[in-house]
Amino acid sequence: MRREIDEIDDAIHDLLMRRAQVVEQIGIAKRPDNQIFRPGREAIILRRLAARHTGAFPIAVVVRIWREMIAAFSRLQGPYAITVYAPEDKRGFWDIARDHYGSVIPMTAVNTPAAAIRTVADGTATVGVVPMPEEDDHEPWWRHLMNEDVKTPRIVARLPFCGRGNARGENHDALAVALIQHEGTGDDRTLLGVELSEDVSRGRLKDALEAAGLTVVNFRSWTGREAGGGPPLHLVEVADYVASTDPRLSAFKSKVGDIVLRATPIGGYAMPLGLNPDVKKV
Numbered sequence: 001m002r003r004e005i006d007e008i009d010d011a012i013h014d015l016l017m018r019r020a021q022v023v024e025q026i027g028i029a030k031r032p033d034n035q036i037f038r039p040g041r042e043a044i045i046l047r048r049l050a051a052r053h054t055g056a057f058p059i060a061v062v063v064r065i066w067r068e069m070i071a072a073f074s075r076l077q078g079p080y081a082i083t084v085y086a087p088e089d090k091r092g093f094w095d096i097a098r099d100h101y102g103s104v105i106p107m108t109a110v111n112t113p114a115a116a117i118r119t120v121a122d123g124t125a126t127v128g129v130v131p132m133p134e135e136d137d138h139e140p141w142w143r144h145l146m147n148e149d150v151k152t153p154r155i156v157a158r159l160p161f162c163g164r165g166n167a168r169g170e171n172h173d174a175l176a177v178a179l180i181q182h183e184g185t186g187d188d189r190t191l192l193g194v195e196l197s198e199d200v201s202r203g204r205l206k207d208a209l210e211a212a213g214l215t216v217v218n219f220r221s222w223t224g225r226e227a228g229g230g231p232p233l234h235l236v237e238v239a240d241y242v243a244s245t246d247p248r249l250s251a252f253k254s255k256v257g258d259i260v261l262r263a264t265p266i267g268g269y270a271m272p273l274g275l276n277p278d279v280k281k282v
């Protein structure tokens with residue numbers, strides 16, 4: 001039986017070396033834009049494996065192995081660095097970032113989400129890991145993403161993709177931001193930045209979004225501009241992949257009228273396995 005295990009290990013190892021050669025070819029084919037990592041494609045790979053998985057070996061471990069592999073394979077194609085919001089008292093974010101982006105990619109902890117976003121915007125990091133937006137956040141990081149400039153990072157993934165395992169800290173998920181576009185995978189959520197010239201209740205906004213065909217998952221609002229006279233900014237999470245050209249966004253704008261200054265996606269993510277009720281418990 002141990003001989004059989006040695007043979008299996010050789011076969012796995014051979015396949016890994018072969019996979020590295022194919023990834024190198026993909027890296028060459030991707031040039032010149034060389035977008036070394038594609039979060040949507042990564043999610044599709046993991047969902048496909050989860051769907052075919054059987055037997056006693058935990059799918060969460062398969063996912064962790066593949067996350068380590070995919071990160072290392074991406075890094076074969078070019079520079080890759082991560083900045084994580086992980087102050088002293090919130091090391092859980094470091095753990096879930098390391099599970100997602102592996103143990104080889106350089107990873108730096110910063111004390112504020114805004115610092116993580118800055119390092120992505122200035123090119124010091126490829127990916128910034130920031131906390132899932134909370135309802136009572138006084139200085140939400142997502143307001144820094146509410147502009148159309150191509151140099152503005154976008155939300156591109158949610159982590160963990162398959163359960164937290166033994167990560168430290170409280171049960172907080174994180175979002176990843178990067179200077180790439182959010183791509184649809186067939187099971188996605190989109191985050192819309194909504195800016196209005198006058199205050200409109202969340203109830204009215206939700207009704208208008210739903211009448212336009214968008215399913216609202218939740219609202220986060222930033223009232224910090226009120227002191228300066230501005231109405232709240234909203235971050236609306238909606239089901240589905242929504243591109244900036246999506247007709248449902250134009251329908252929403254025409255329902256609410258001229259007071260909509262902005263209603264644009266600031267990114268989104270492929271639904272993690274653990275959050276999809278159709279996937280076996282992980």
Ligand SMILES: C=C(O[C@@H]1C=C(C(=O)O)C=C[C@H]1O)C(=O)O
Pocket residue numbers: 023026036037038039041042045069070071073074
């Ligand atoms: C190989 C690619 O580059 C990266 C590595 C991947 C992998 O190892 O399978 C998948 C997606 C990308 O993040 C690709 O784009 O297909």
